[in-house]
Amino acid sequence: MTDLAQRRIQRVLDHMALEIPHDWDAVIATFDGHPRYELYGTGTVFDGEEAVRQYFHQSRIPFPDQANEVIAIAHADNTVLVEFWLTGTHLGPLRIGDRTIEPTGKAFRMRMAASFEFAPGKDKILCERPYFDQTLIAKQLGLG
Numbered sequence: 001m002t003d004l005a006q007r008r009i010q011r012v013l014d015h016m017a018l019e020i021p022h023d024w025d026a027v028i029a030t031f032d033g034h035p036r037y038e039l040y041g042t043g044t045v046f047d048g049e050e051a052v053r054q055y056f057h058q059s060r061i062p063f064p065d066q067a068n069e070v071i072a073i074a075h076a077d078n079t080v081l082v083e084f085w086l087t088g089t090h091l092g093p094l095r096i097g098d099r100t101i102e103p104t105g106k107a108f109r110m111r112m113a114a115s116f117e118f119a120p121g122k123d124k125i126l127c128e129r130p131y132f133d134q135t136l137i138a139k140q141l142g143l144g
Contacts, residue, residue: 040131082116104141113130
């Protein structure tokens with residue numbers, strides 16, 4: 001494995017670890033100047049620092065203890081691929097469309113994957129693309 005591949009993998013591991021304690025300034029610093037998230041479970045794109053910070057804030061309201069546990073990680077070309085468990089407890093109001101679902105206190109554990117894109121020769125993240133089935137969380141919370 002090249003030094004660049006190792007640095008990229010470490011950057012992604014740091015990025016994911018920093019999300020757990022909500023160290024958003026440090027998470028933003030893992031990006032190459034312009035943070036971007038493309039959520040393939042919902043088709044939503046958060047483009048730019050303000051939008052990404054809003055995503056962090058909104059996604060942690062219902063699940064303030066949201067965490068991740070890396071299962072596998074690999075580097076290929078300009079991408080790092082990660083398979084992981086996403087976990088959390090429904091402790092705050094959850095907005096789904098125009099509905100607000102009060103906290104159930106139930107926990108979820110969902111297996112998912114994400115790709116992290118890098119510019120050629122660079123070791124800072126251009127874009128994170130998580131892949132997931134949003135209905136799995138609702139089912140585990142007893143909502144559908």
